[in-house]
Amino acid sequence: MPEIAEVETVRNTLKKMVLNKEIKSVNVIYKKMLESNIDDFLKILPGKKIIDIKRIGKWLIFDLGDYYLLSHLRMEGKFFVKNSLDEINKHEHIIITFTDNTDLRYHDTRKFGRMNLVRKEDLKKVEAIKKQGIEPISNELTAHYLYEKIHAKKLPIKTILLDQTIIAGLGNIYADEVLFASKIYPLKRGNEITMEECEKIKESSKKIITEAIKYGGTTIKSYTSSLGVTGRFQQFLMVHKRENAECFICHAKIKRIKVGGRSTYYCPNCQK
DNA sequence: AGTGCGACCCGAACGC
DNA sequence: TGCGTTCGGGTCGCAC
Numbered sequence: 001m002p003e004i005a006e007v008e009t010v011r012n013t014l015k016k017m018v019l020n021k022e023i024k025s026v027n028v029i030y031k032k033m034l035e036s037n038i039d040d041f042l043k044i045l046p047g048k049k050i051i052d053i054k055r056i057g058k059w060l061i062f063d064l065g066d067y068y069l070l071s072h073l074r075m076e077g078k079f080f081v082k083n084s085l086d087e088i089n090k091h092e093h094i095i096i097t098f099t100d101n102t103d104l105r106y107h108d109t110r111k112f113g114r115m116n117l118v119r120k121e122d123l124k125k126v127e128a129i130k131k132q133g134i135e136p137i138s139n140e141l142t143a144h145y146l147y148e149k150i151h152a153k154k155l156p157i158k159t160i161l162l163d164q165t166i167i168a169g170l171g172n173i174y175a176d177e178v179l180f181a182s183k184i185y186p187l188k189r190g191n192e193i194t195m196e197e198c199e200k201i202k203e204s205s206k207k208i209i210t211e212a213i214k215y216g217g218t219t220i221k222s223y224t225s226s227l228g229v230t231g232r233f234q235q236f237l238m239v240h241k242r243e244n245a246e247c248f249i250c251h252a253k254i255k256r257i258k259v260g261g262r263s264t265y266y267c268p269n270c271q272k
Numbered sequence: 273a274g275t276g277c278g279a280c281c282c283g284a285a286c287g288c
Numbered sequence: 289t290g291c292g293t294t295c296g297g298g299t300c301g302c303a304c
Contacts, residue, residue: 155275171297260276
């Protein structure tokens, strides 16, 4: 499940592989993946060069000069660089062919990912981009900011941490890890969260996301970031996917519950 | 406005 | 050559 650390890893890997390549043609196999007009997509991309790759929250942003190609990997999206002559895999839905006869291929078993092509000046008009909150690795993320955003909400703190308009980039794995590191019970309501706890959330999300990026993200289940790159952060996970295993701190049994429909792992002893 | 929940997908895991 | 059902998970859209 690509969260901010995984998307950052994809960004860094892709920058090494496709920067400055010129697009020759595009093949859109699964049209519903596009949020923008398909005819524009096919007409505008050829001739463009990938001059940079940026990221906002979980959105990857290919800088094409006067346009941005936005890509959200959702749960299983991956990019592969292949030879244009290679057989097309059944999960490859969008194929960007470069003039050197290599392809950037978007692969997504669940077809949940989305792409959007916008003029640079229209980026801030894209609803999904406009509403992104502050990133965990940003100095703008403060306990005060979090408290303001959280203290009037009745939702469980776990659900609030998944709200991209507050902290941009946290997903199900790191939200569990942040709450464990902050010693906060996932079902605790936003309006019960103190300023001290906001400080802990801020500190632990910075620390955890920084570390996760350093180790190339988390590879869980089917998810490898892209291009066969395997993250190594899973060996540092304290609670996520550890149901019934012993807490590394107190040896209590890690529990799994549902919060807002999502699997949530926590230590019943450390997180009261 | 804030909150809750189904839909979108399909491979894997599970039940029998 | 087992088959049908359930689950998961980020985000959106709709209902209340």
